[in-house]
Amino acid sequence: MATVTIDKARKAYGAVEVLHGVSADIADGEFVVLVGPSGCGKSTLLRMIAGLEDITGGTVSIGGRVVNNLPPKERDISMVFQNYALYPHMTVAENMAFSLTLAGAAKDEKQKRVAHAAQILGLTDLLGRYPRQLSGGQRQRVAMGRSIVRNPQVFLFDEPLSNLDAKLRVAMRAEIKSLHRRLATTTIYVTHDQVEAMTMADRIVVMNGGHIEQIGRPLELYDNPQSTFVAAFIGSPAMNLLTGRFESVDGKSVFRTHQGVILPLPENAPKLSSVEGVYGIRPEYFSLSPENVGIPARVVVVEPLGSETHVTATVGEQTIVTVFHDRLSIQPEKTIWLQPRTERICLFDATGKRLTGNMAEQHA
Secondary structure, three states: OOOEEEEEEEEEEOOEEEEEEEEEEEOOOOEEEEEOOOOOOHHHHHHHHHOOOOOOEEEEEEOOEEOOOOOHHHOOEEEEOOOOOOOOOOOHHHHHHHHHHHOOOOHHHHHHHHHHHHHHHOOHHHOOOOHHHOOHHHHHHHHHHHHHOOOOOEEEEEOOOOOOOHHHHHHHHHHHHHHHHHHOOEEEEEEOOHHHHHHHOOEEEEEEOOEEEEEEOHHHHHHOOOEHHHHHHOOOOOOEEEEEEEEEEOOEEEEEEOOOOEEEOOOOOOOOOOEEEEEEEOHHHEEEOOOOOOEEEEEEEEEEOOOOEEEEEEEOOEEEEEEEOOOOOOOOOOEEEEEEOHHHOEEEEOOOEEOOHHHHHHHO
8 A cells, every 4th residue: 555646747748838837745545536528637637647648847756756758557547447458368467467467477476465355346157157148346356356456555436437327337336435434545536427426436536627626525525615617516405606796785784686686695704895706505405485584596407306305496597406305396587585594604705616715805
């Protein structure tokens, strides 16, 4: 096991820079997920750690050793790819043992390690089969077993569940997390799926446009996003983000949308006046209130999901989504009245950065 330190890592293809000096520290035994939309640089960063991409600038260290110029085989890492990369003419056992065969390991040692990995992953009865005789989930477990037998310092996963159906992805998420608990090996996992990130990670690195937006534990990012990008990316449904201005009405701070709807602010909100900003609140932090009390919202779509009801509505001309844990008889085109939990509101400036006390003083 080992720490992984990324210090001001840059990657450019000619004049096009795709990673702009990113830095992150990954602790020994930690499960860290790199998440972000397509093109944000997460897979490129993973491949730089693996040695599959050259590093343009900065350093990558594994176990305290700078590995910028080391080939992949000397980095003591193991990578699980999206497409499994299994040899079709080899059995499960042969696929899992292939790296040991290349390293010249003794036959007994190979059998011992393969048997151990197969037991962990529930593959013992499948060792004599070929990849064509396996389901997608079984093939993914074989790819993971091939990594386990190497006993690396670091596991790298590059969107390993993308080829699986939704039900199998849920099962494999649990298997990978359970595997990490047993092995306690440092793991870096890339995905574009924020649900995977939230359910699996010890910490999440949110990336956007070759930069790191925020690093933190899943619920920390959910509750305290530091930018509108993180607020919108983490969470499903996403945080509602309403644009408008901070104003003072009768000596009280409020937020007025561009369509004139007044939204309440928490007691500790920044004291701003005539300043553009963004009002953020998660869908589940609204409650229904009596008519003419709270915020008027015109219903657009009602989605009953059994355990909860999703209601899409418009506040002024801006669309929001609300989530209620009741079965409601609400019809489209009707007006409902909403009361937000003000202690759960997140406020951002016009550039999308989270408002803090210091920023409020600058605007005052």
